[in-house]
Amino acid sequence: MIEFVQNVRLWFAPEQVREEGDTPDYRFSLANERTFLAWMRTALALIGGGFAVDQFLPDLRWGWRVGLALALLAAGVLCSLRAVNHWMLCERAMRRGEDLPASRFPALLGVVVAVVAVAMVVVVLVGWEG
Amino acid sequence: MSGEALSARDPGLQPERTRLAWRRTTLASTVTAVLAGKTALHGGPSSFGIVACALCSGLWLAFLALAHHRIRALAATASPAPLAPRHATSVVLCAIATAVCALALVV
Numbered sequence: 001m002i003e004f005v006q007n008v009r010l011w012f013a014p015e016q017v018r019e020e021g022d023t024p025d026y027r028f029s030l031a032n033e034r035t036f037l038a039w040m041r042t043a044l045a046l047i048g049g050g051f052a053v054d055q056f057l058p059d060l061r062w063g064w065r066v067g068l069a070l071a072l073l074a075a076g077v078l079c080s081l082r083a084v085n086h087w088m089l090c091e092r093a094m095r096r097g098e099d100l101p102a103s104r105f106p107a108l109l110g111v112v113v114a115v116v117a118v119a120m121v122v123v124v125l126v127g128w129e130g
Numbered sequence: 131m132s133g134e135a136l137s138a139r140d141p142g143l144q145p146e147r148t149r150l151a152w153r154r155t156t157l158a159s160t161v162t163a164v165l166a167g168k169t170a171l172h173g174g175p176s177s178f179g180i181v182a183c184a185l186c187s188g189l190w191l192a193f194l195a196l197a198h199h200r201i202r203a204l205a206a207t208a209s210p211a212p213l214a215p216r217h218a219t220s221v222v223l224c225a226i227a228t229a230v231c232a233l234a235l236v237v
Contacts, residue, residue, distance in 0.1 A: 011219040029212035030144045036218060037151040040225065044158040047229045051165035054236045055172065069236045073229045080225040084218045091212065 007085055010092075017088065021095030032090050039083035042109075046076035057124065064123045071116050079109060145204045152197045152204075155221075162228060163190035169235050179235075186231050193224045 010017055050073035057065055082105050089101045166186035170179045196217060204210045 011215050013215065017215060023212075026209040026212065027140065027142065027144045030148045030210070033213045034148050034151040036213070037148075037155045040221060041155050041158045043225050044155070044162050044228075047225065047232060048158070048162040048165050050229070050232050050236065051162070051169050054232075055165065055169055066236055070233070073232050073236070077226050077229045080222045080229075084215075084222045087213075087218055088215060091215075 004085070007088060010088055011084055017092055017095070020092060021097060024094040028094055029091065032087060032094070035090075036083050036087035039086070040080060043076045043080035043083060046072050046079055050076065053120070060123060068116065068120060068123065071112075071119075075109065075112055075116070140208070145208075145210055148210075149201050149204050152201050156194055156197045159190055159193045159224075159228075163187065166228060166231060166235070169232070182231055182235055186228060189224050189228050189231070193221065196221055196224070 050069045053069045053072060054065060057068075060068075086101065086103060086105070093100050163186055167183050170183035170186065172179075200213065200217060
């Protein structure tokens, strides 16, 4: 957690990242940027999913509808925060010539999306009956 | 190898692929903005709905401006500079602000 707060300061300080190590081949930086953008698209899709649950499942009870929408929105926010953090860590690792950071976030996100999807199927079925 | 490759066109088309990645991301943000507008103005326009809709549209425009800025930077030189951390953070803040708008609209 403390490490995360220190990283947050680096998000806003390009000079600090650029002081370390050597500038990598621009193609590696661009590949890192595309990975960041792919994660941003995932985050935007999750946020859009939050809106969509609210709009396209109007017959659900309020609690379920809001709960599912909040789960998707929270996943979107986490995903976008993680996107910039991981991008910055990768950029720094490349400058220092270290291994790229390992992450359990993709597995975590996969599990969360699966749980929300199963919950949505159950809730829609139960919601139609009730 | 990199010395000669930098002067010539990159055979891997890295800047072009990055430009298209930005385009795809603006497309995703457009879909989110349209859904936000639909949610905000659902059930007739209210003053809160109009404010939320304006806010989401503003965030979408900010996102487009950031993407456009980066796309122009990518097109300007053969070996573009890496993305600035502030630029990446601004993109993330746009997404989070949209999520906060969604939170206010949904609850």
